[in-house]
Amino acid sequence: MIDYxxxxxxxxxxxxxxxIRKFFDxxxxxxxxxxxxxxxxxxxxxxxxxNTGIRSLERGRTRYTANRGLAQLREEIAAYxxxxxGLAYDAATQxxxxxxxxxxIDAAIRVLVQPGDEVIIPQPSYVCYEPITQLAGGxxxxxxTTAQEDFKVTPERLRALITPRTKxxxxxxxxxxxxxxxxxxxxxALAEVLKxxxxxxxxxxxxxxxxxxxxxxxxxxxxxxxxxxxxTINGFSKAFSMTGWRLGYACGPAPIMTQxxxxxxxxxxxxPTASQYAAIEALKNCDEDVRKMVEExxxxxxxxxxxxxxxxxxxxxxKGAFYAFPCIRSTGMDSExxxxxxxxxxxxxxxxxxxxxxxxxxxxxxxxxxxxxxxxEALRRTKLFLQQxxxx
Amino acid sequence: xxxxxxxxxxxxxxTTAAQIATMLGRTEEEVRAEIAEMEAAGIxxxxxxxxxxxxxxxxxxxxMIELKVTPKAGFGFEEVAERVAKYPEVEAVYLMSGxxxxxxxxxxxxxxxxxxxxxKELSTLDSVTQTATHFVLRRYKEMDVExxxxxxxxxxxxxx
Numbered sequence: 001m002i003d004y005x006x007x008x009x010x011x012x013x014x015x016x017x018x019x020i021r022k023f024f025d026x027x028x029x030x031x032x033x034x035x036x037x038x039x040x041x042x043x044x045x046x047x048x049x050x051n052t053g054i055r056s057l058e059r060g061r062t063r064y065t066a067n068r069g070l071a072q073l074r075e076e077i078a079a080y081x082x083x084x085x086g087l088a089y090d091a092a093t094q095x096x097x098x099x100x101x102x103x104x105i106d107a108a109i110r111v112l113v114q115p116g117d118e119v120i121i122p123q124p125s126y127v128c129y130e131p132i133t134q135l136a137g138g139x140x141x142x143x144x145t146t147a148q149e150d151f152k153v154t155p156e157r158l159r160a161l162i163t164p165r166t167k168x169x170x171x172x173x174x175x176x177x178x179x180x181x182x183x184x185x186x187x188x189a190l191a192e193v194l195k196x197x198x199x200x201x202x203x204x205x206x207x208x209x210x211x212x213x214x215x216x217x218x219x220x221x222x223x224x225x226x227x228x229x230x231x232t233i234n235g236f237s238k239a240f241s242m243t244g245w246r247l248g249y250a251c252g253p254a255p256i257m258t259q260x261x262x263x264x265x266x267x268x269x270x271x272p273t274a275s276q277y278a279a280i281e282a283l284k285n286c287d288e289d290v291r292k293m294v295e296e297x298x299x300x301x302x303x304x305x306x307x308x309x310x311x312x313x314x315x316x317x318x319k320g321a322f323y324a325f326p327c328i329r330s331t332g333m334d335s336e337x338x339x340x341x342x343x344x345x346x347x348x349x350x351x352x353x354x355x356x357x358x359x360x361x362x363x364x365x366x367x368x369x370x371x372x373x374x375x376x377e378a379l380r381r382t383k384l385f386l387q388q389x390x391x392x
Numbered sequence: 393x394x395x396x397x398x399x400x401x402x403x404x405x406x407t408t409a410a411q412i413a414t415m416l417g418r419t420e421e422e423v424r425a426e427i428a429e430m431e432a433a434g435i436x437x438x439x440x441x442x443x444x445x446x447x448x449x450x451x452x453x454x455x456m457i458e459l460k461v462t463p464k465a466g467f468g469f470e471e472v473a474e475r476v477a478k479y480p481e482v483e484a485v486y487l488m489s490g491x492x493x494x495x496x497x498x499x500x501x502x503x504x505x506x507x508x509x510x511x512k513e514l515s516t517l518d519s520v521t522q523t524a525t526h527f528v529l530r531r532y533k534e535m536d537v538e539x540x541x542x543x544x545x546x547x548x549x550x551x552x
Contacts, residue, residue: 042545
């Protein structure tokens with residue numbers, strides 16, 4: 001008999017499965033659950049984008065595209081990045097269209113990280129950076145962001161984590177799950193720390209369109225001192241509500257993009273063709289759709305933040321992405337216990353902050369990709385729960 | 393005047409002034425005052441529930457009636473429309489461009505009742521020269537809301 005455990009790659013087997021799987025397995029067996037768990041937009045993809053995808057199929061555009069992606073799409077992406085964030089990338093040599101931002105993150109880490117290299121990963125953050133680093137033989141070095149520092153990466157503590165083996169710094173801003181953003185001055189302070197090093201920045205800016213309160217996203221590579229050391233990652237999922245189309249991209253120094261294209265070519269070939277045609281329409285004609293979605297998110301954001309604060313669950317104002325990240329320490333529970341009790345007693349599903357790194361304990365993530373009615377019902381039930389527990 | 397307040401109320405008229413204030417970053421008093429002002433100015437004409445009557449046995453019958461009107465001295469479109477609007481059976485009256493003049497939504501308990509209302513009341517009005525009755529068979533969407541039962545949140549459990 002084959003002992004599969006023995007023959008499989010131990011690095012893969014040792015990867016921690018998502019900590020909240022069992023939690024949502026419970027939720028799935030229950031009726032009438034109000035979830036604020038999902039991390040994807042509730043809006044359908046704007047109609048003209050869908051229609052463009054459909055038309056591309058009708059016209060029989062069903063073959064592979066160039067490995068790097070359709071030339072027209074790459075040009076539109078370059079123009080968009082210039083227009084929105086002041087980034088100058090050459091569509092022919094500095095840009096790669098990928099299967100979601102996820103593939104771009106994977107390719108960037110695989111190209112940069114050699115066994116033993118250290119990658120500084122701020123947490124709480126999206127869960128993929130650590131396992132991808134480990135798969136590449138790298139060593140994740142966790143930068144614990146804190147509520148006191150608005151969940152930002154700060155220069156002094158960054159400097160303290162840098163060693164001769166530091167290969168890359170991940171910058172996941174605007175941040176899932178904290179809603180934190182890094183502003184220009186914050187990035188300039190990091191540029192100062194990275195000066196005279198060969199440390200690369202992998203800047204995952206998938207939520208770049210979703211910033212609030214008059215704040216505009218500042219792209220890491222728009223800091224002149226960071227441009228040459230940054231791989232910018234972005235995509236269509238969050239901005240244009242295109243999660244299922246699986247389309248993202250990476251931009252950066254040409255030599256790095258050449259190698260990332262090789263990884264992409266051998267693993268993926270090319271991103272889905274219909275999605276690429278649809279994405280051209282998204283970039284050309286959908287600013288107004290994005291603006292409307294952002295406006296709607298902003299209203300929900302204010303509502304949910306106010307709601308948690310009224311319940312005594314201190315919630316800082318998230319400046320980006322579409323999550324509130326209230327602190328639940330006042331309840332005396334850890335975040336997993338809080339979420340499980342809340343689910344069992346009032347059938348509200350939130351995600352424990354600890355799912356995003358140890359530093360996330362004491363917080364819960366509440367997505368506001370839901371109607372205001374849905375959000376208000378979740379808040380109402382959470383209030384009942386806190387009252388039951390004698391906490392309100 | 394804040395159109396955003398109107399948009400929120402149009403979507404859900406039960407949204408409270410406090411909730412609207414939070415969502416728009418304004419004070420509750422301001423929002424309350426503006427709503428009162430818009431009510432007084434006749435911009436906000438009412439707050440009603442959107443009911444799918446077809447779910448009940450007592451479902452009503454609705455018809456859209458086309459009226460052709462020949463305006464007469466002292467009794468133009470305006471007067472006819474206002475006269476028609478007075479009937480409690482009439483849900484809505486619109487002045488139309490095109491081959492007919494007034495579009496009238498009429499509600500009754502049965503097809504018969506609606507037909508009789510048209511025959512006895514609308515077609516006998518002075519200046520109404522012709523009517524055509526179109527019964528509504530099924531409603532799919534009303535006031536921006538789809539009247540279709542299905543679980544609309546098909547997002548998978550991709551949670552992170």
